[in-house]
Amino acid sequence: MDHRTEPLYQKDGQLYKHNSTISSVQPLSSLPQETQALFKAPEGEPYILTSTSTIFHAQGGGQPSDTGTITSTSSSAGPTFHVHQVRKVDPAILHVGTFEPAGAKFEGKEEVIQAIDVDKRVLHSRIHTAGHVIGLAINLLVKEGALPSDIVDGKASHYPGAAFVEFQGLIAGDKKADIQARVDELVAGDLDVKIHFWTEERARSDCTGVLESFKGDEDGVRVVEIGNVGSYPCGGTHVLKLKECGKVVIRGVKRQKGVSKVSYEVQDA
Template structure:
């Protein structure tokens, strides 16, 4: 299962919320190698057996890059485990390695009569992402890049009291815990200036483009370069570009333009050991 390769359709079509594919594998979570099982948290409902499902392609974003995984459903067309359509509720999605299988953890309704790994292989699968969750994650991820871009532009211009030598650090785009980090010290008094710059960028309703660049192009054009990522010969780098003003290597999902963000609110700035963490959230209207 783990050595299969899954086509991440969401890399090319981030606004695609329904997709038809086939079933590649299905097995109980307990059958996975001991090294792979810790990637998942078993569902809290202990009355159902957690299964891992794979497909040749998927629209479900796998957790990574600071973005949570998608949730939703897969419907296995008849003749499913009981001779009727079976619904698989997708609760967690993980990628085994950058070029490997994408594993979907969830539970079946109705449950298979027996935990047979080969049961139903090749069946048609109708995937459906939970749209409100995907949209929120996409807004938060794009908003993180907008906050980072605002800091970058202010820093390079020497505005809002930001030092010119700031550099991008890690980020998280989880609801209620979203932040971007910079190497360097951002003064607390810069919060208002960062908020103003973010508001300006959003008001311009800049387009958000997904590009696939060579490693050399991404290294030269992206803010922060490739951030230490290794790119093999002939490999492409997936990049998100914000209105031509700044680009970042990124595997997440995004909105199509900045008006879809609503309002991006800069919540606060914390500094520790030479790192500045700027927290943010998105709100409607």
């Protein structure tokens, strides 16, 4: 796949409909095995579609991909491509899905309308932002001496029903209430959530938590900043203000092999 896809969701997480141009359409089975293995193939005849730009978030950074539809701008009677999963294989973003009706497909460099599942996008954005809020809350508690000074941000998952943030170092279970209180305080402050593109040097020096795995592109390192409290390198989608997260609930704190795992969920406020 040598067609570069512009990831519009990286700069505007509230763009839910978009016109784009098809770059390629081919059966999933025609791709190399290692690329096919990235996808859970949907039932029917799965295809891989690429376009010049996309609003579909590609799975990664602990956040699942968007789903939705892609339809032709030229004919309301044209086929509908149902997007089941999206992955990035540089420089392209691959949309896997099926056509309806079966056997139909887009022809050539067709103009299309992309439409994501808005409810799913909003939920994923709430969960992802909430994960960073928990990270900031714990970092604040470390600075205040309420948690051990060796606590360091680790990996995270922002999947509905399975969301967690990990930290190197041990967080005692009786600190759950302290973490919840600080998270509640941050959300109640309704801080702005902003996206920036920083140099790698600035990201490493200014971000609250920096994993060695982060990487930038021609725009720089994408960073999410929450008020003036802190920031993280991040490729995910986010809410614009913290109250949009709803109620962020700390489900539990578990410790194993020097790692603390804080599980959480978001609820409607």
